[in-house]
Amino acid sequence: MLTTRPRGTNDILPNEIDKWQRLEEVLRHVSRLYGYSEIRTPIFEHTELFQRGVGETTDIVEKEMYTFVDRGERSLTLRPEGTASTVRAYVENKLFAGPQPTKLFYLGPMFRYDRPQAGRYRQFHQYGVEVFGSRDPSIDAEVIAMAMDIYTRLGLKNLSVELNSVGCTKCRSVYRKELQKYLEKNKHKLCSTCQARYDRNPMRIFDCKNENCQALIEEAPTIADLLCNECRDHFNKVQEYLKALGIPFHLNPRLVRGLDYYVQTAFEIVAQGIGAQSSIGGGGRYDGLVEQCGGPATPGIGYAMGLERILLTLQKQGVMQEETKNIDVYIATLGEKAHLKGAVLAQQLRNKELLVEYDYLKRSLKAQLKAADRYQASFTIIIGEEELTNNQAVVRKMEDGSQACISFADMEKYLIDNIRKG
RNA sequence: GUGGCUGUGGCGAAGUUGGUUAACGCACCGGAUUGUGGCUCCGGCACUCGAGGGUUCAAGUCCCUUCAGUCACCCCA
The missing domain is CATH 3.30.930.10 (Bira Bifunctional Protein; Domain 2)
Structure with missing residues (x-):
């Protein structure tokens, strides 16, 4: 439970x-x-x-x-x-x-x-x-x-x-009586629920799925005749x-x-x-x-x-179209310092309205790229020791695998330009 | 409230007349590629076969009870 x-x-x-x-x-x-x-x-x-x-x-x-x-x-x-x-x-x-x-x-x-x-x-x-x-x-x-x-x-x-x-309320009560009068002689032939309906709300007998009841009420007067x-x-x-x-x-x-x-x-x-x-x-x-x-x-x-x-x-009816969800950027990092840099970069890019995911599991690069693929990221930014010392990062375009080295200073502009374009 | 069908790993499912360590596919994780995804290959991942009880030397497989899912009746959205 x-x-x-x-x-x-x-x-x-x-x-x-x-x-x-x-x-x-x-x-x-x-x-x-x-x-x-x-x-x-x-x-x-x-x-x-x-x-x-x-x-x-x-x-x-x-x-x-x-x-x-x-x-x-x-x-x-x-x-x-x-x-x-x-x-x-x-x-x-x-x-x-x-x-x-x-x-x-x-x-x-x-x-x-x-x-x-x-x-x-x-x-x-x-x-x-x-x-x-x-x-x-x-x-x-x-x-x-x-x-x-x-x-x-x-x-x-x-x-x-x-x-x-x-x-x-007025014409309905008139109709009710008419309907009861019509069904009166056959009342005992109705199903048990309809017999109860006969007294309480005879109009509901119309809803009954029982064939017998349907037959009995088939020719009954309808409310339309008595409005x-x-x-x-x-x-x-x-x-x-x-x-x-x-x-x-x-x-x-x-x-x-x-x-x-x-x-x-x-x-x-x-x-x-x-x-x-x-x-x-x-x-x-x-x-x-x-x-x-x-x-x-x-x-x-x-x-x-x-x-x-x-x-x-x-x-x-098959009119439900699936909405595809994909993110703009996945940030992959290697090592403690890069991980910190990635967190900061993620915030910075989100402030520019980009959809950003980032690895919280300290997984291997391979696993991180796999994750980026699953998110259908447009770009993956890869940050490791080497990139940190050069103050730049590898930016991989996931669609075709092409990569470029972009300095952190130019990162925002580069991504915004390329994502808007694509 | 009543009836039919169903209930095996995260999901989809095999499972012979009850008989040893319960298939397979997908998904997931890892490796092949010491910092690179989608393809391929290899490997890993099951303390309750819904639950409880019973029959039996032995039950996922038989019986009972119960719970849940599903569809239908009643009725409604």
Whole structure:
């Protein structure tokens, strides 16, 4: 156990940190373009926040939370998603009193106690945005367009946007009853989980993979048929804006997202070929959430994307180009005095913005050159007794093995000139 | 929480119906080249064959338990 990381967690090693940083760069850049400011909230919150915010009946709250009691006997929970915390921060810090809408993004680890599999981990990373203060359908469309913009910039292909409206609390309860009425006579034929869903949240039966359940619900009325005028109008406008923005989408009346707070717009972005966990992002509108979390009635919409899944998709689609790392100068030394001189020279060259490595192991020259080769150094400076007395060093161009004797006084200029050129 | 597959040196892997000192490749370190890399050759590098228990004269090879990885279900990013 001492040398094993906890289940479902990952070390991001030096050889892969690069792609993470490049991904994060794109996310921050696009955030700026769309006018979002970063918010950093705690990794853990009062358990109650997620219970109320995410919803008591969701899988997240029922079986996936990392909850613990601290020394002050408070129940705390490692955040399983980002929206609840962001809403809490919005309310607590009275951001609603500032200019609206408020557009925020976050980036960081989330935690869910789930069985790990391809594209699913217990600690995973999400980037997400939240917009508070507007119920206008144009922002729904923009948020979806923004997500697609990010994927496109990253080079992802073959994605599909699944879009639905889950209605407001009013039309949803009407729909619920309709759906229950439709399924009533066949209720006993549903699988056991769907029988439970029948009472709690019959819309989730659409998600069931069981063929029998699928058959039973196939001809069921969809929410689209029963949206109230306001919701239907909103949904139509969202589609209108999406079309105008050139974002293709699939209407999916069966898309039901697993978090309780969604109303009206719900969407998911799906990638192919990364296994069963194909959703690389999703979101929707949550107009009642801020109020429910103790703030003023404020509309909101947001989405989150899973960074591991994005990286996985990038890899599967082969759009991940390796970044070559090489240094400018390797300093090889022989003998104690030369070693000291090398240390000083390394500092001097680094001050001139050169990437410099130096041998700390007092290895043989041969071994040092081998190291220089591994670092893909452009030049290796060799300093030994002889060079010290002549106040110069051998500078070897690694590419072709050509060497020159350069005085320490001219070293900086020589290297800078030659490296810039090459 | 449920199920399938897997678990041998840093990595990738051989390992016959259980039978002596557990292949091979890569990586790493050193030498051939007394102060010079990338190629070649030579050499070096394994106290637990995931862990624990059992069967047997004898187990990496059989049985049980457990842990981990992986994929899938549930659900989600």
